[in-house]
Amino acid sequence: xxxxxxxxxxxxxxxxxxxxxxxxxxxxxxxxxxxxxxxxxxxxxxxxxxxxxxxxxxxxxxxxxxxxxxxxxxxxxxxxxxxxxxxxxxxxxxxxxxxxxxxxxxxxxxxxxxxxxxxxxxxxxxxxxxxxxxxxxxxxxxxxxxxxxxxxxxxxxxxxxxxxxxxxxxxxxxxxxxxxxxxxxxxxxxxxxxxxxxxxxxxxxxxxxxxxxxxxxxxxxxxxxxxxxxxxxxxxxxxxxxxxxxxxxxxxxxxxxxxxxxxxxxxxxxxxxxxxxxxxxxxxxxxxxxxxxxxxxxxxxxxxxxxxxxxxxxxxxxxxxxxxxxxxxxxxxxxxxxxxxxxxxxxxxxxxxxxxxxxxxxxxxxxxxxxxxxxxxxxxxxxxxxxxxxxxxxxxxxxxxxxxxxxxxxxxxxxxxxxxxxxxxxxxxxxxxxxxxxxxxxxxxxxxxxxxxxxxxxxxxxxxxxxxxxxxxxxxxxxxxxxxxxxxxxxxxxxxxxxxxxxxxxxxxxxxxxxxxxxxxxxxxxxxxxxxxxxxxxxxxxxxxxxxxxxxxxxxxxxxxxxxxxxxxxxxxxxxxxxxxxxxxxxxxxxxxxxxxxxxxxxxxxxxxxxxxxxxxxxxxxxxxxxxxxxxxxxxxxxxx
Numbered sequence: 001x002x003x004x005x006x007x008x009x010x011x012x013x014x015x016x017x018x019x020x021x022x023x024x025x026x027x028x029x030x031x032x033x034x035x036x037x038x039x040x041x042x043x044x045x046x047x048x049x050x051x052x053x054x055x056x057x058x059x060x061x062x063x064x065x066x067x068x069x070x071x072x073x074x075x076x077x078x079x080x081x082x083x084x085x086x087x088x089x090x091x092x093x094x095x096x097x098x099x100x101x102x103x104x105x106x107x108x109x110x111x112x113x114x115x116x117x118x119x120x121x122x123x124x125x126x127x128x129x130x131x132x133x134x135x136x137x138x139x140x141x142x143x144x145x146x147x148x149x150x151x152x153x154x155x156x157x158x159x160x161x162x163x164x165x166x167x168x169x170x171x172x173x174x175x176x177x178x179x180x181x182x183x184x185x186x187x188x189x190x191x192x193x194x195x196x197x198x199x200x201x202x203x204x205x206x207x208x209x210x211x212x213x214x215x216x217x218x219x220x221x222x223x224x225x226x227x228x229x230x231x232x233x234x235x236x237x238x239x240x241x242x243x244x245x246x247x248x249x250x251x252x253x254x255x256x257x258x259x260x261x262x263x264x265x266x267x268x269x270x271x272x273x274x275x276x277x278x279x280x281x282x283x284x285x286x287x288x289x290x291x292x293x294x295x296x297x298x299x300x301x302x303x304x305x306x307x308x309x310x311x312x313x314x315x316x317x318x319x320x321x322x323x324x325x326x327x328x329x330x331x332x333x334x335x336x337x338x339x340x341x342x343x344x345x346x347x348x349x350x351x352x353x354x355x356x357x358x359x360x361x362x363x364x365x366x367x368x369x370x371x372x373x374x375x376x377x378x379x380x381x382x383x384x385x386x387x388x389x390x391x392x393x394x395x396x397x398x399x400x401x402x403x404x405x406x407x408x409x410x411x412x413x414x415x416x417x418x419x420x421x422x423x424x425x426x427x428x429x430x431x432x433x434x435x436x437x438x439x440x441x442x443x444x445x446x447x448x449x450x451x452x453x454x455x456x457x458x459x460x461x462x463x464x465x466x467x468x469x470x471x472x473x474x475x476x477x478x479x480x481x482x483x484x485x486x487x488x489x490x491x492x493x494x495x496x497x498x499x500x501x502x503x504x505x506x507x508x509x510x511x512x513x514x515x516x517x518x519x520x521x522x523x524x525x526x527x528x529x530x531x532x533x534x535x536x537x538x539x540x541x542x543x544x545x546x547x548x549x550x551x552x553x554x555x556x557x558x559x560x561x562x563x564x565x566x567x568x569x570x571x572x573x574x575x576x577x578x579x580x581x582x583x584x585x586x587x588x589x590x591x592x593x594x595x596x597x598x599x600x601x602x603x604x605x606x607x608x609x610x611x612x613x614x615x616x617x618x619x620x621x622x623x624x625x626x627x628x629x630x631x632x633x634x635x636x637x638x639x640x641x
Contacts, residue, residue: 030194030219032066032103034261039063045237045263049281050092052268053158057092059263062099065181069100072184076173077153078131080105080192083202085129087113087120087139090247090268093158093177095256097133098247102200102219105192108133109202109214110248112618114611117142119212123204127214127471135159137166147172156180196220202471203250203412214471217250221415222257224464228435229258232406232420233384235285237263240379242283244269244292249619250416251387255287275299282377289387291620293394293405294528300372302555318364322400325357335427338591340496369401382406384420387619389502389521393529395428407431409502411488413480415465418488419500430499438463440500441485442493448482456493456503460485491519508624510540516596518546520624523597526586531556532579535609537627538599539635545600547638548583549631551608569604576602601638605631 043060050056057065078084084101086108088094101108109127111120113136124132124143131153134140140155154173157163167174175183200219204212235241241259243266245252259266264285269277304315328350330336339346373380383398386408398405408420409431418440421432434440442457443450451457466486469477480487491509492502504519511517520538527536527548535551558565561575569575584598609615609622615630616622628635 030102030105030192030198031200031222031257032070032099033194034223035059035063035066035099038261038263042237042263046265047260047263048092048095048266050268052270053091053093053160055092055096057096062096062260066096066099067103067189068184068187069097069180070103071187071189072180073100073104073106074190075184075187076131078104078106080194080198082106083127083129084108084131084133085120085124085127086110086133086248087115087123088133088135088158088247089113090243090245090252090270091135091158092266092268094133094135094247095260097156097158097177102194103189103192105194105198107199107202109204111204111212112246112248113139114618116614119204121146122211123214127202127204131155133158137161137163140166140170194219196223197468199468203248205412213473213476215412216468216471217415218468221465221467222254224437225254225415225417225435226258226261228437229254229417229420230262231436232408232422232432233258233285233382234423235259235262235264239264239285239381240281240283241266241285241287242269242277242281243267243287244271244274245288245387246618249387250412251289251410252287254416255384259285278375278377282379284379284381286376286380286383288383288385289620290385290390290394291388293383293385293390293398296376297394297397300375315368318360318368319397319400321357322361322364322369323396325354325361326396326399328354328357330428335425337427337430337495337499337501365402372401373403376403384408386410386417386420388621389525391525391528392429399428409500410465413467413486414461414463414488415467417465418461418463421499425497425499427495427499430495430501432500433498434461434500435463435465438465440494440498445491445506451493453494453496456491458506459488459490459492459500459502461488462486510538510546511542512540512546512596513542513544514596516594518597522590523587523599526590527583527599529586530579530582532560532582535622537609537622537624539628543639545596546598547601547603547635548599549605549627549634550579550602551605568606576604601641603631603634603638605634 039059044058046056046058047062048055048057084106086098089112098108109123109129111123113134120139120142124146132143133156135158152172154175156175156177158177163176197218197220199216200222201217202214203217204214241264243252243256247253256266267281267283304312331339331342331350332347332354380403382404384406390407395405406421406426408417410416410418417435418438419432419434421427421430439462441450441460442455443460445458460482462485489506490502491504491506492500494500504521508520509517510520523538524536527533532553533550534553537549538546539548540546552569557569561572564572580599580602587593587597587599607613609627611618615626
């Protein structure tokens with residue numbers, strides 16, 4: 001059925017080594033079986049703490065609850081290979097039902113309940129789902145026309161609203177989570193034989209372009225991630241993870257599975273309560289997308305900006321010293337991707353700079369930056385960033401203040417992790433080396449000939465985590481397959497020690513009318529370093545030059561233009577010229593800058609790009625094609641001047 005199914009997805013040798021906690025790794029064919037083994041060894045270890053859903057579970061509680069729910073699913077007619085739509089946001093209840101579905105050998109088709117209802121209708125029908133799990137009554141209402149055609153076996157509601165009144169209206173077996181658990185109490189679970197290559201889940205893409213695709217991942221795909229990820233994160237029993245990302249996002253989901261497998265405690269939070277939950281739960285680990293690290297940075301800098309002038313000046317001076325000190329340390333220790341050819345002589349100046357500045361940096365670390373770590377809970381060990389490019393200025397800042405960030409790379413199609421930076425070689429601006437058992441190859445996008453080390457090209461990957469294929473879409477599967485390699489669609493290069501550096505995405509490359517190719521992501525990233533730029537989309541496909549749509553940071557705008565804060569910034573020619581100059585100076589400062597990469601004109605957009613207005617995905621990525629369509633007239637106007 002799937003083109004990529006030809007590869008051997010048996011348990012790789014390195015998996016058995018790192019999953020020695022389990023009594024017989026060779027018999028671990030399905031993901032849910034891990035938890036049974038874990039509960040035998042650590043029955044009283046808390047692994048899920050969801051105070052918002054009022055559900056805290058030890059390993060034995062978790063196994064008892066999901067296996068009981070699996071028995072109820074079997075009683076309601078769920079069999080191996082059937083699909084259950086799971087449209088919900090993050091919670092411990094989600095994980096319980098997720099594993100109950102998998103324990104039956106069934107497959108969950110997942111997406112967030114806040115996704116556009118038209119997408120959820122499409123996914124439910126496309127996935128051939130026979131039942132629904134959701135936390136949103138509006139999702140049930142949106143899917144009701146489909147239910148009229150083919151009645152689902154049941155609906156399980158895991159939200160917080162009272163649904164007692166709806167039970168009389170909906171003529172389908174309809175349970176709250178609590179009612180479903182009660183229904184399951186006297187049911188017997190019949191274990192299902194699950195093979196390593198059996199599909200476990202269908203994860204629907206967040207739809208930045210076109211209709212979402214159903215990415216089919218097997219039990220073997222998921223299991224193959226645990227051991228290599230542990231070599232990087234090295235989580236210990238009892239440590240706290242703070243969970244904030246959408247659970248249907250494969251990055252969050254896999255990290256939760258991994259943390260649970262190590263008896264770490266997952267504390268659930270949300271954007272509204274994130275700041276106070278950092279203090280309340282005091283997490284050692286935070287897994288997040290770049291947008292959240294940017295928000296953390298913005299919050300810290302806003303706090304600094306509220307201090308008296310002398311305090312701000314001292315902090316900024318110390319921060320600059322720390323950045324220089326950390327950068328020279330990287331050059332000396334061969335951890336700078338842009339100084340790989342530095343000779344011993346070339347390291348002499350960085351050596352002296354480091355030693356001169358080190359006492360100031362140590363002072364700052366001990367007495368100044370401690371407050372930043374306290375804001376993260378005070379027990380923070382490391383943060384992992386993935387799901388997109390982390391801006392360089394964010395990396396520089398957190399390195400300077402002593403907050404360890406490890407950036408990884410992957411796609412939903414790769415379950416999702418392909419690489420993560422390592423503690424012993426944490427090279428900033430890279431996404432680390434390939435995980436054990438995973439390979440990268442950099443090729444020419446047209447000929448697929450392999451590029452020499454250090455040269456940019458299309459990134460190919462292979463490993464046991466690569467998906468089975470796109471559900472019911474053989475053509476799309478074949479388009480991302482080259483021999484036994486998966487075509488990532490990303491552009492990058494490999495350092496001397498095989499760390500991968502991502503520079504852009506094939507689909508996001510802008511081709512000017514003169515044929516020049518420009519990676520828009522890199523330009524947008526440096527522009528976001530400017531305090532005035534909150535969001536930006538660079539445009540220029542088939543045009544003579546680049547332009548940009550910008551959402552202003554209103555607070556910063558009001559500081560520089562207090563008397564004109566209520567005016568349309570597009571009419572303020574002086575401010576527009578000032579910001580355009582600042583933007584182009586930033587772009588010029590990039591490594592390997594090319595003259596045609598300058599921005600020729602900008603237009604300010606009043607409306608922020610958000611999930612609610614359809615211009616961002618639920619994983620907080622801007623839907624550039626939607627933005628460009630919505631503001632096509634504004635874009636065209638910039639080229640008519």
